[in-house]
Every structure is written in C-alpha cells, then in structure tokens.
Amino acid sequence: MNRFLQIIFFLSFFSVFSQTKVGGIVQDESGEPIAFANIIFKNSSEGTITNDNGRFYIESDEVYDTVLVSFIGYETLEIELGQKVTYNMEIILQEAAEQLAEVVVYTGKQSKKDNPAIEILKKIWAKKRQNGVRQFEQYQYDKYEKLEFDLNTIDSALIKSKLFKGLEFMFQDLDTSRITGKTYLPMFLNESFSKVYGDNLLKEEKEDVLGNKNAGFGGNQSITAFVEDLYSDYDIYNNYLKFFDKSFTSPLSKTGVDTYNYVLSDSTFIDNKWCYNIIYYPRRKNELTFKGDFWVSDTTYAIKKINLQVTKSANINWVKEIYIEQDFDVVNDSVFLLKRDYMLSDFSFSKKEESRGVYGKRTTVYDNYQFDKKRPEDFYKAKSDPYDPRIFKRDSTFWKNARLEQLNEDESGIFKMLDTLKTVPKFRTYYDIVSILGSGYIEIDKWNIDIGNIYSVFGFNDAEGTRVRLGARTYFGQNDTWRLEGYMAYGFKDQKAKHGLSAKFLLDRKTRLILSGGNRRDIEQLGISLTSTNDVLGRSIASSALVTVGANDRLTNINLSTLNFEMEPAKNFRVRLGGSFRTLSSALPDAFSLDYLDSEAPNGISSEVRQFDINTTLIYTPGRRTIGYGVERDEINDDYSTLLLNYTKGTRGFLESDFDYERLQFSYRQPWQIGGLGRLTSSVELGKTFGEVPLSLLSVVPGNQTLFSLYNTFPNLDFYEFVTDTYATVHLEHNFNGRLFSRIPFLRKLNLREIIGLRGAWGQLSDENIALNSPTNIPLIAPDDQIYWEYSFGIGNIFKIFRLDFNFRGNYLDNPNARPFGITGTFGFNF
Structure with a gap:
C-alpha cells in the first residue's frame, strides 16, 4: 500500500481529441438527482449512465447534435446540442403517464419470467465460454499495452498555487477525460509491445516482450510493481471480478439477478450484427458492485461491448471511480475475440466530486490474430528475457509500427516534459520527499x-x-x-x-x-x-x-x-x-x-x-x-x-x-x-x-x-x-x-x-x-x-x-x- 501512497502524494504535488462532449446532472421534477439514468447519443450505441448523484459525462470522436435521456418511469427526453462542447447541463425528467409494459423493473427479488433482460441474461449464461482463442489448437496475436497516470481536477487555483510556482510549463497542454469530464495532466506513461503464442493441446503459452518504454517513474521499482498489481487480468464472464484485492460481482454472473436490476433498453446493428442493449445497476448500496450497460449479439449471445463503473457507495477506500470498457470482435457462434480493454481508476483521498486525485489508466489492444500454426514444444520452453536491454532502447520507427493505438498529443508530450522536469530543483525536492515517505x-x-x-x-x-x-x-x-x-x-x-x-x-x-x-x-x-x-x-x-x-x-x-x-x-x-x-x-x-x-x-x-x-x-x-x-x-x-x-x-x-x-x-x-x-x-x-x-x-x-x-x-x-x-x-x-x-x-x-x-x-x-x-x-x-x-x-x-x-x-x-x-x-x- 506504500506504493499507492507514493503515487498519490507525488502526483498530488504536481485520445484523439473528441468532437462531442456533454456533461451535467439529471433530476426529477422535485430536484432530486436520478441515479442510473441512461444517456445516449441519438442514432448511436455510444452512451453512459448517471452516477449515484445523477451526474454524467459523455464524449465521442464523432459529431452528434442530439442526446437522448431516459429512465424507467419517466418520459424520454430528446435534447438538441447547439455546440460540440456542452457542460453543466441541468436536465429535468417528467414522470411518464404510462410505463412500458414490456420492461418490468423490480426492487426486490426479480421474476426471471417477466423481465426480457433476464431472459437474455440466461442465454448468456448458457453460451458463455472461454476466450475464442481456446477454440483453436494454436493461436498467436499482437498485444500493445499502455499504462498512464495523470493528475486530475486541475483548475486555475492549483496552477497558480505556490506549490507549482516555477513549474507552470507543466500545465500548458491539458486534456479532458472522456469518462469524467475532468481536466487532467499526464505524468507517467509506460508502453509495451509483445507477441503472444499459445498451444491449447500442449497447454503452453508464452509472451515475448519486444519493446518497453516509459517516462516518469521508470527507475522506481516499487511504483512499477504497484502498477502491475493494480491492473491484473480479469474475465468479465467470471462470477466475480477482482480489483484492489476485492471481489466485485460481475453483471454477467449467475448471482447477478440477486445483486443487480436489469433493463432491456435498446437494440441496433453494431458491425453488421443485431445486438441488444441491457442497462444494469445495483439493488443495494455499499456493496462491491458496478453500474453500466452491455451490448450482446442476438444469435451468439456473446458480449460485443460492455462498460462497468463502480458505484460511489461501494465499500472501497481511496478510489473514487473505476471505469472499464471492453470491445469484442464476434467472429461467429464459437469465436469472440477481445479487441480492446480499457480501465480507468480515479484515486483520491475523498469521494467528493470536486476533490483532486490521480487517474490510473490501462489500455490494452489486441490485433493480428492467427490460428492453427503448429510449433514444436521447445519453442514454448524457450522463454525470452523481458529485461534484455535492447527491449528498452527501441527507436521511434519501432514504436510507430508497434503502437496498435496511437498516442494522443498530451501523451506524446510526457517524455519531453519529464525530461525538463528532472532538471528543475523544486521538482526533485518534491520527488525526494515522497520517495522517502514511500520507501x-x-x-x-x-x-x-x-x-x-x-x-x-x-x-x-x-x-x-x-x-x-x-x-x-x-x-x-x-x-x-x-x-x-x-x-x-x-x-x-x-x-x-x-x-x-x-x-x-x-x-x-x-x-x-x-x-x-x-x-x-x-x-x-x-x-x-x-x-x-x-x-x-x-x-x-x-x-x-x-x-x-x-x-x-x-x-x-x-x-x-x-x-x-x-x-x-x-x-x-x-x-x-x-x-x-x-x-x-x-x-x-x-x-x-x-x-x-x-x-x-x-x-x-x-x-x-x-x-x-x-x-x-x-x-x-x-x-x-x-x-x-x-x-x-x-x-x-x-x-x-x-x-x-x-x-x-x-x-x-x-x-x-x-x-x-x-x-x-x-x-x-x-x-x-x-x-x-x-x-x-x-x-x-x-x-x-x-x-x-x-x-x-x-x-x-x-x-x-x-x-x-x-x-x-x-x-x-x-x-x-x-x-x-x-x-x-x-x-x-x-x-x-x-x-x-x-x-x-x-x-x-x-x-x-x-x-x-x-x-x-x-x-x-x-x-x-x-x-x-x-x-x-x-x-x-x-x-x-x-x-x-x-x-x-x-x-x-x-x-x-x-x-x-x-x-x-x-x-x-x-x-x-x-x-x-x-x-x-x-x-x-x-x-
């Protein structure tokens, strides 16, 4: 845990640009916030839901002029957007005269018979299977991973404070999170590129790391170890997902019907596949649960896209937000391949909306899948050396080809900014103080x-x-x-x-x-x-x-x-x-x-x-x-x-x-x-x-x-x-x-x-x-x-x-x- 504190204290001292950004609060007629309301760009599958306090933020690389706001028991509201960036919206939903008969939401134990979302969930359970690569005798794919830490909730008061006097150049290029709408400053970035090979008959798998590059805390092994432990692998089809040494009930779990409410919200084509959209949110507060939605294919009942956001009332310390996105390529009835995995954690000493904190973000992209290419057993026994000095000295040409997702402008600037910071005595003093406290x-x-x-x-x-x-x-x-x-x-x-x-x-x-x-x-x-x-x-x-x-x-x-x-x-x-x-x-x-x-x-x-x-x-x-x-x-x-x-x-x-x-x-x-x-x-x-x-x-x-x-x-x-x-x-x-x-x-x-x-x-x-x-x-x-x-x-x-x-x-x-x-x-x- 000292590693976590070291990161928090240090950063507390110190995407491609989106085209449409919308944020605000959703309330009922009496002014009470509406939690878990559905926000979606019209004629798209891009959306989010409000948090426990009715607040939301959503952004997209595309240009949209209309957003739809809905919740069971209320009239759906269609709002036209007059500009690309619209913050601080106050949206009032009117109670509906009649509820939709085909969707029933229960506050107690759900009736599996009457809720169409539960019927779809049953089919997901019946057809859930291992990752699609397990369906082949051999497999291989490219894996690109990007880990990043950012100082967030940056305002003019922070920039002008005595703490950062002489370090103002750090704040020249700020971006806004597409998840929370907060400004942030990237402070650490680690990239790695590897090739993964597996043989299901031999039950062997190996990962050859071909490149590794970092800026920020590259020389601090304890912080790097903390980051590695923080973002361990997980499978959304498992009954429980482990984060921060705690087990969260998966919305795809068979025990989910006792933990979550499910609503069949929409259906549309995604990549030429008809998919259902199901919104879920927890029945009770203070439990280790998520809220969010997922899109599921109507024939394979494989997950096409899912997002999971930990509720603010969850019994977890020092973490204000956890947000996860996974995108799958549903090839056919037996093969669904993970394309992109994104996780954001907002670390903070307080869960208040205005509190400053640190984003920890991991993005993993998978591509170039190949199957049934047989290799001798000795191939898997010969492990590569992940600490080969050449791995850490790859040139720009290598990284240009290796990045399966390109760095945005702010991320690209981290390397230059940190080189400059290392020459500033005040920054070194801050770093030394925190290093002493942590180690x-x-x-x-x-x-x-x-x-x-x-x-x-x-x-x-x-x-x-x-x-x-x-x-x-x-x-x-x-x-x-x-x-x-x-x-x-x-x-x-x-x-x-x-x-x-x-x-x-x-x-x-x-x-x-x-x-x-x-x-x-x-x-x-x-x-x-x-x-x-x-x-x-x-x-x-x-x-x-x-x-x-x-x-x-x-x-x-x-x-x-x-x-x-x-x-x-x-x-x-x-x-x-x-x-x-x-x-x-x-x-x-x-x-x-x-x-x-x-x-x-x-x-x-x-x-x-x-x-x-x-x-x-x-x-x-x-x-x-x-x-x-x-x-x-x-x-x-x-x-x-x-x-x-x-x-x-x-x-x-x-x-x-x-x-x-x-x-x-x-x-x-x-x-x-x-x-x-x-x-x-x-x-x-x-x-x-x-x-x-x-x-x-x-x-x-x-x-x-x-x-x-x-x-x-x-x-x-x-x-x-x-x-x-x-x-x-x-x-x-x-x-x-x-x-x-x-x-x-x-x-x-x-x-x-x-x-x-x-x-x-x-x-x-x-x-x-x-x-x-x-x-x-x-x-x-x-x-x-x-x-x-x-x-x-x-x-x-x-x-x-x-x-x-x-x-x-x-x-x-x-x-x-x-x-x-x-x-x-x-x-x-x-x-």
Whole structure:
C-alpha cells in the first residue's frame, strides 16, 4: 500500500481529441438527482449512465447534435446540442403517464419470467465460454499495452498555487477525460509491445516482450510493481471480478439477478450484427458492485461491448471511480475475440466530486490474430528475457509500427516534459520527499547509498529501554546484482551498541543463484515465531513495541552469523542451503532464565548456547509474480500460496557447537477469495525436533503481548507460555469486506468491515527436554491435553485506517496469568 501512497502524494504535488462532449446532472421534477439514468447519443450505441448523484459525462470522436435521456418511469427526453462542447447541463425528467409494459423493473427479488433482460441474461449464461482463442489448437496475436497516470481536477487555483510556482510549463497542454469530464495532466506513461503464442493441446503459452518504454517513474521499482498489481487480468464472464484485492460481482454472473436490476433498453446493428442493449445497476448500496450497460449479439449471445463503473457507495477506500470498457470482435457462434480493454481508476483521498486525485489508466489492444500454426514444444520452453536491454532502447520507427493505438498529443508530450522536469530543483525536492515517505530510505545519489529505514529509528523494550537505530544500503539501481546493507543501534538502558550486516550477490541470473551472508548482534524476542530467525537485519515488532501487555522481559541476546546459497531451478520454486552459527543468552537473566543442565559446566548448569546449524529449505510459491531481475526483486501480488519445507541439522563440536539435533518443519499459507463473501487467509504449520535441546532452541507457540494484531500469533498467549518440541498450529482469518454491515441501515454509511478469526495449537514436550531445561524459571507447558484455541471478532476500516480485534481465549484459563480477553489493533492504508 506504500506504493499507492507514493503515487498519490507525488502526483498530488504536481485520445484523439473528441468532437462531442456533454456533461451535467439529471433530476426529477422535485430536484432530486436520478441515479442510473441512461444517456445516449441519438442514432448511436455510444452512451453512459448517471452516477449515484445523477451526474454524467459523455464524449465521442464523432459529431452528434442530439442526446437522448431516459429512465424507467419517466418520459424520454430528446435534447438538441447547439455546440460540440456542452457542460453543466441541468436536465429535468417528467414522470411518464404510462410505463412500458414490456420492461418490468423490480426492487426486490426479480421474476426471471417477466423481465426480457433476464431472459437474455440466461442465454448468456448458457453460451458463455472461454476466450475464442481456446477454440483453436494454436493461436498467436499482437498485444500493445499502455499504462498512464495523470493528475486530475486541475483548475486555475492549483496552477497558480505556490506549490507549482516555477513549474507552470507543466500545465500548458491539458486534456479532458472522456469518462469524467475532468481536466487532467499526464505524468507517467509506460508502453509495451509483445507477441503472444499459445498451444491449447500442449497447454503452453508464452509472451515475448519486444519493446518497453516509459517516462516518469521508470527507475522506481516499487511504483512499477504497484502498477502491475493494480491492473491484473480479469474475465468479465467470471462470477466475480477482482480489483484492489476485492471481489466485485460481475453483471454477467449467475448471482447477478440477486445483486443487480436489469433493463432491456435498446437494440441496433453494431458491425453488421443485431445486438441488444441491457442497462444494469445495483439493488443495494455499499456493496462491491458496478453500474453500466452491455451490448450482446442476438444469435451468439456473446458480449460485443460492455462498460462497468463502480458505484460511489461501494465499500472501497481511496478510489473514487473505476471505469472499464471492453470491445469484442464476434467472429461467429464459437469465436469472440477481445479487441480492446480499457480501465480507468480515479484515486483520491475523498469521494467528493470536486476533490483532486490521480487517474490510473490501462489500455490494452489486441490485433493480428492467427490460428492453427503448429510449433514444436521447445519453442514454448524457450522463454525470452523481458529485461534484455535492447527491449528498452527501441527507436521511434519501432514504436510507430508497434503502437496498435496511437498516442494522443498530451501523451506524446510526457517524455519531453519529464525530461525538463528532472532538471528543475523544486521538482526533485518534491520527488525526494515522497520517495522517502514511500520507501523509508533517504537517497544519496552521488554515493549510491540509501540511508534508512527511517521507520525503524526508535524503539523500546525492557532490556534496552529507549533504543535508536540507523542503517544504510548500497543502491545503484533497481536491478543491482549485489547489495550491502547494515545498521547500528544503541540502547540507553543497557548502554550497549548493536549491529547487523548483510551482503547479497546474484551469481547467475538465469537460475537466480544467490550467495548471501552476514552477522547480527542484537536483542530479539524469539517467542513470536515458530522458526528460528536467520535474518541478520530483521527485527520483530515485539522486540521494540512501545506498549505491551504484562511483563515483556523474556528477551534474548543473539549473536548470529549466516552463509547461504539460494537458487530458483524452476519458476517460483526456490532451494536454499546454508549454515548458521548463533550464540544465545538471556538479555534479562533475573527475570528470564535460559539455564539448562550441562555436565561439562563447573556448576553443572549453563546459561549460554553456542550452536552451529545446517539448513535446507524448499519454498514453492505458485502464482507469485515479481518484477525486476536484480538480487532483490519486488513482489507485485499477494494472492499466491506459500509452501515451505525446512530441515535443520544441529552439529555438536563444530565451532564448539553444543547440541546434536534434527528439526523438520512444514508450513502452508493460502489466501482464498470466497466470491462476494470476502477473503479468507489460512495457514498451517507443523514441526518436530529430534533430540534434546535447551529452551532457546525449542519451538515456542507464538504469543503476542503487544497491542498490535499480528497474523500467525496468539494474542491471548504470553511469550513462552507454551513450549514444544512437536507442534501443529492453524490460523484462519476471514474479512467479509463489509458484506454484513452493508445490510444494517445505521452502519451502512460507515463502510466498516467485519473480520473473524479462529486459531488453534497443539504440541508436546518430551520428558528428556523437560529434564534438560529444569533449571529455567520459565514454566515448561505444552498444549498436549487438548488443542489450545482462540477466536476473535474484528471491525476494520474505522476512519479508513484503523482496525480493532476483540480476542477471546477458549481454554487453558488456569495457566498462570492467563488472559481470557484482549484487544489488539492495527492501522494502515488499505483499499
């Protein structure tokens, strides 16, 4: 979400020209706005519908002199246009004396029998099929994609403000959106051209990127990743369409009749095919729904043209408008090919009509379809390199031929304008401020070093008291093949310095062979994770939480050194092999003892562990998408599953290591989009340690004594309350995204979101390990009698940024200082 804020803040600091433009408001005789009224240019299929406030904007490349305004129950109004551009129209519709008998609109559950639009919808369901390219053995086509960000709602006050003093040249060429009617200034543009090849028999597809060109944020990988994730592919025939991590009910869905009202509005020829026009709009407010219309062929019942606009009342943050258009070429009864896909998002901190924001637009054009051209399987295995430097250096001749849709005058000017902006000190200052807020790092370009992370500067815990930390990393570019990073920290209570150092080297780009290593000497809360930390730079929030529940004194001194090799032999499958040596001791020995029996110690008890481990880890993340090819890559989606298998071998004697043991661990995390019911996140972890080990090497069921809601922890458990050498845990968390609250009238306008959680843990601790750790002052309890469980109810989206969780403990209430109830929370910018 920081990527989103980076774009919003930055642009907030700073088509072929249409022939006919019309905008205004539609009202009834009493002055009330009419939502979802139909606006269409006479003798055309070009139209739109009014928004929730009765407002509309429509434009066309053609010249029209008449516009038709209609809505069920009102007389159709035919308005002559005296000029090409007509804004601020106030249109009054008169109630009709008689309603049309052949079209019936219901406010409750619809009768499928009496509504002709529903009858057409049934035929769409019966004949809906995959994209037409799936009907052939092989296929190929050209694909041109254009991504753009624009600053919108520009007026004279903004242009003359002190913020843009000295940057007035930016506003010399402004255009007007054909969707919203607002003026906008293009600030970022990315173009790509590729050829796509597929074989349905082999079930193979590959995309060869032949050209890529951008202006604006080309060097900012996090913003590029945000854009990629923002505009993921979708299929309008699916029951639900996912945008911004939320599922919107498709108007073509079989569940649509319970979500939308449908009206058969018109019929006409489009490209020599007779088509019906159906208008749809939502039955209820605050749900994740669209409004708009679609044209459908009368013989194939394939969609010829559709537009979808998210209603303003939809429970989604920071997005004022989402508008989608798709045009299809209906070839015959079994083939319909996507020709053009357009999506516009209007990002803004407010949904008020006059609020300024940022347009994010994606246009994808498909052409030159060819079918049944057979290629050997090796052709599909040979993937092209999307980061080949030649791809980013294509000349003007290449782009003139590659653009399946030409740039308009404003878009063409982006490259020149941004070249000029980069030389303006004031612009660089704005960019640097926002870059720091978004990434957390201060860029020192002349040294190729970033200072940060600024969000980790201050912390507090019982051992260190107030703590300060300052770090830095090398940064030559987003695709660096090596990176050095480190930090220094100081605790004012223990008066000790700490540090962390890390180095990573990409040795082979094809297999992503990476050598990494480092050293960390610090204080850490180990009882918040089931897996031993091998991160020489990271730090859990529990180690520095300003406010905690109960005594947060079970902290550990850690001196960790690591050396690892990692490679990716297959896409999204990583293999990691490495070794680590750690020294562990209690940071507060009087309150938290890590003592264990040691026959070789002078008094038979040791307080410190020295341990060398060899680790082998397999990680599989199907569906994971990344951007960049450097030693560090950004992820551009979070809807993939993660399967992890880890084997650890502790070796006694090597480097004076203390223990021989083996540990096997498995975890599986999966997010699930449950249609219109929201998003479920599930995770399962299993593990077993073979051999006798001290408390500092056992598996602690993750407690949480902070006031933050942390997934994969148990908020009603104290740190080290349950200690195991064999364990199994499960976590379930479901976010309904306001589906339930939207049906409660007095809660509907608050756009709250309901979250429920269920957590469980079972574990055992062997008698041998209990005996070994008998000197410790920590009760060694494992949840072996019955599964420990908790449940929670949460309310999210409070003031758009806060979430509160009410957590309940299900059992083991007799444990010392057991907490039966607790409240945790978090904050963040989420759609």
